[in-house]
Amino acid sequence: MFVRITTDPTRRPNSLRDLGMTSCSNPTVSLSEFSYKKGTEIYGEKEAAEYVYQVKTGAVRSYKLLSDGRRQIGAFHLAGDIFGLENGDSHRFTAEAIVDTTVRLIRRQTLELVADIDPVVANNLLNMTTNNLQHAEDHMLLLGRKTSLERVAAFVLEMDQRLTGAGVIALPMSRRDIADYLGLTLETVSRALSRLHELGIIAFLGTTQRQIVLSDRQKLAIIDLQG
Amino acid sequence: MFVRITTDPTRRPNSLRDLGMTSCSNPTVSLSEFSYKKGTEIYGEKEAAEYVYQVKTGAVRSYKLLSDGRRQIGAFHLAGDIFGLENGDSHRFTAEAIVDTTVRLIRRQTLELVADIDPVVANNLLNMTTNNLQHAEDHMLLLGRKTSLERVAAFVLEMDQRLTGAGVIALPMSRRDIADYLGLTLETVSRALSRLHELGIIAFLGTTQRQIVLSDRQKLAIIDLQG
DNA sequence: CGTTAACTTGACCAGTGTCAAGGAACGTGG
DNA sequence: CCACGTTCCTTGACACTGGTCAAGTTAACG
Structure with missing residues (x-):
């Protein structure tokens, strides 16, 4: 290794x-x-x-x-x-x-x-x-004060910002990596992403699970509860 | 204010x-x-x-x-x-x-x-x-990965180290401050301190709740799970 | 195309949070 | 120095978010 x-x-x-x-x-x-x-x-x-x-x-x-x-x-x-x-x-x-x-x-x-x-x-x-x-x-x-949904929303926003801010992101990392970054489990990350999808705030591109479209950046920002 | x-x-x-x-x-x-x-x-x-x-x-x-x-x-x-x-x-x-x-x-x-x-x-x-x-x-x-007991143990050790390391600490901050530092509620901090007290790992000096004696630094370090 | 790794979803559980009550310590003014 | 009010702390009962375990599905890769 x-x-x-x-x-x-x-x-x-x-x-x-x-x-x-x-x-x-x-x-x-x-x-x-x-x-x-x-x-x-x-x-x-x-x-x-x-x-x-x-x-x-x-x-x-x-x-x-x-x-x-x-x-x-x-x-x-x-x-x-x-x-x-x-x-x-x-x-x-x-x-x-x-x-x-x-x-x-x-x-x-x-x-x-x-x-x-x-x-x-x-x-x-x-x-x-x-x-x-x-x-x-x-x-x-x-890590100290946000809920799981807030953490995942913050993560999506951060990645969008750092990967061009085009509203379409291709994540290189797995759900487990995201979880270990956000202080959650991979299941909770998956559920939060599903939830954001249900709410029409994000969408998944094509057949893959790692390409995400930010359908509603405004709502994401509200959920993130910045400052 | x-x-x-x-x-x-x-x-x-x-x-x-x-x-x-x-x-x-x-x-x-x-x-x-x-x-x-x-x-x-x-x-x-x-x-x-x-x-x-x-x-x-x-x-x-x-x-x-x-x-x-x-x-x-x-x-x-x-x-x-x-x-x-x-x-x-x-x-x-x-x-x-x-x-x-x-x-x-x-x-x-x-x-x-x-x-x-x-x-x-x-x-x-x-x-x-x-x-x-x-x-x-x-x-x-x-904040991302430790349990409440581990956080509080880490906190007591950190304060001891920074306040002379004599094994007796006089905390200036309230339970609420500690909680907001550790990403917990004040009740959980209080319960964790009580638990450490029950386990004979810390003691409280005199009549006050903010003076703590580290009776067993070794066990504290084990609970803290450093690295 | 088959195998494996990654992801989702459900059911259940545990650790922490919430709410509430009571007690202990502290500060203030008499 | 004492009485009172306030703040802080502890503890219990209960709720709930997120974790665990498990199954099934989808996507990735040789």
């Missing part, structure tokens, strides 16, 4: 800009790519944080486990998202590819050296961490 | 070091103090973030509300803790004094100016944000 990086993934000179960084000095740093098959681990919790990652294609889940196997997914990482950025020197989540996924990597050490010199890069690191913090804060409210 | 700062709280030249910052340039910046009565608001959600705060004495709760009044406390801030540090320009939580509280303040702008010049200060800001992120990540696991 483990897929380790065996070849040193340090080819292809490239720019920090590709990781969403802007910099006045804008030095060329080494970037490379790596692919993970569906279901494989990218890094484990408490493992040394050697790289920072950016999803090129695919999707990734970051989660923590309790000793008896209960799982809490802290975030999904979609195309373009950066993940695995740690300030301490080990990862605080396990990261797995949800589907076949290609990521760009940058050595963490490289990034840190640049950040020490370039205040713009340093500021970008702080911004990314702040964005992660804000997401976690909002998610605490969801 | 609102207590606004009416006098400009900018007296007493002091050092960044007092806010836990170390710096090579270590410039003198303006610091001042302010006191809040029990139950008063320090700042509101979405309010402009003009100051960063450090608890000198007392305790503070940071929370978000849903429109129907459900509350999620994201963190408690105890003596020495820094809070209200935002990267964006408005606060993401409401902060209230739990008991009569004195805080030190520093203008956010001042801090930012120094951070731009001094990479050590900038790094401290990143460290503080990372610590907040880590706490939020752990709390998501608690």
Whole structure:
């Protein structure tokens, strides 16, 4: 189940800009790519944080486990998202590819050296961490105080926003993944989606269960009860 | 219920070091103090973030509300803790004094100016944000996947750790505050504490309900089910 | 096309929430 | 220092949301 990086993934000179960084000095740093098959681990919790990652294609889940196997997914990482950025020197989540996924990597050490010199890069690191913090804060409210229907509505809205906002979403993750993200069981997620379907608020595209149309974004937002 | 700062709280030249910052340039910046009565608001959600705060004495709760009044406390801030540090320009939580509280303040702008010049200060800001992120990540696991007894055990352990770790804690917050922090009701918190008491794992000091003795830290840790 | 994994739905159950009552602690003013 | 009112806390009875278990269906994939 483990897929380790065996070849040193340090080819292809490239720019920090590709990781969403802007910099006045804008030095060329080494970037490379790596692919993970569906279901494989990218890094484990408490493992040394050697790289920072950016999803090129695919999707990734970051989660923590309790000793008896209960799982809490802290975030999904979609195309373009950066993940695995740690300030301490080990990862605080396990990261797995949800589907076949290609990521760009940058050595963490490289990034840190640049950040020490370039205040713009340093500021970008702080911004990314702040964005992660804000997401976690909002998610605490969801996990602590929202009902199952509110959680699922919030999830659909979040995914729509992050996947183009076109009102049609193709979810890469299973009902179980959604459940572990929302602090529910997969059955409860399924029932909530059915309920939203009955209410005419969402629809399923074609024959599949993972393509969802937001028929009534307004009602979704009302159910979500934001703030 | 609102207590606004009416006098400009900018007296007493002091050092960044007092806010836990170390710096090579270590410039003198303006610091001042302010006191809040029990139950008063320090700042509101979405309010402009003009100051960063450090608890000198007392305790503070940071929370978000849903429109129907459900509350999620994201963190408690105890003596020495820094809070209200935002990267964006408005606060993401409401902060209230739990008991009569004195805080030190520093203008956010001042801090930012120094951070731009001094990479050590900038790094401290990143460290503080990372610590907040880590706490939020752990709390998501608690809110999403732990039982009521596990949550309360985790809470008692956290408070013990943060209040000296002596095994005797004097809680500043009510059962309702604890409940809103743990994503439970106050009744469930009360029942869980009674249960821990029955099991001989905690005891109550004297006549009060807010002073707790950790009689068996080991069993608490087992119930908490960490990781 | 067959096998397997994922999803839905139903019946039942358990853990937490709700509502209510009573008691303990705390603050206030006499 | 005491009496009173208020707030906080505990406990019980009951309700209900969401979890568990199980069966059947649908979709995905070799």
